[in-house]
Amino acid sequence: MVKKGSKSYSILYNKCPKCHRGKFWHKNNPYLNILKDNKLTNDHCNRCKFKYEIEPGFWFGAMYVSYGIAVVFLIIFGVSLVSLFKDIEILTIVSVLSILVVILAPLNHFFSRLIWINIFVDYIDSN
Numbered sequence: 001m002v003k004k005g006s007k008s009y010s011i012l013y014n015k016c017p018k019c020h021r022g023k024f025w026h027k028n029n030p031y032l033n034i035l036k037d038n039k040l041t042n043d044h045c046n047r048c049k050f051k052y053e054i055e056p057g058f059w060f061g062a063m064y065v066s067y068g069i070a071v072v073f074l075i076i077f078g079v080s081l082v083s084l085f086k087d088i089e090i091l092t093i094v095s096v097l098s099i100l101v102v103i104l105a106p107l108n109h110f111f112s113r114l115i116w117i118n119i120f121v122d123y124i125d126s127n
């Protein structure tokens with residue numbers, strides 16, 4: 001159980017990093033945010049009015065987090081594929097991993113922004 005007030009709470013429950021009450025993304029499902037709404041994060045918290053884009057270009061930094069998540073994912077699944085299927089071809093591995101990265105891109109995008117903003121914004125208990 002992740003406690004309110006921790007960065008993990010904000011990241012896992014899609015909450016505003018400052019108040020942990022308002023939603024960061026419109027929906028909790030990463031695929032619905034991108035496929036249905038065609039809108040990214042909320043501009044600001046609907047509870048504490050904290051503006052999420054702290055400065056222009058703030059979200060470019062989330063790409064580094066996204067890259068890190070993708071690399072860790074590729075290493076884990078790549079090694080798993082090689083150890084599960086001993087005589088698998090490299091082209092098959094690359095193809096499977098490429099398809100998985102594309103399918104999981106909305107999930108990666110969802111969490112990379114939440115992780116990125118939680119690096120810079122601390123929880124303030126206003127209750």
Ligand SMILES: [Zn+2]
Pocket residue numbers: 016017018019020021022045046047048049050
């Ligand atoms: Zn808030």
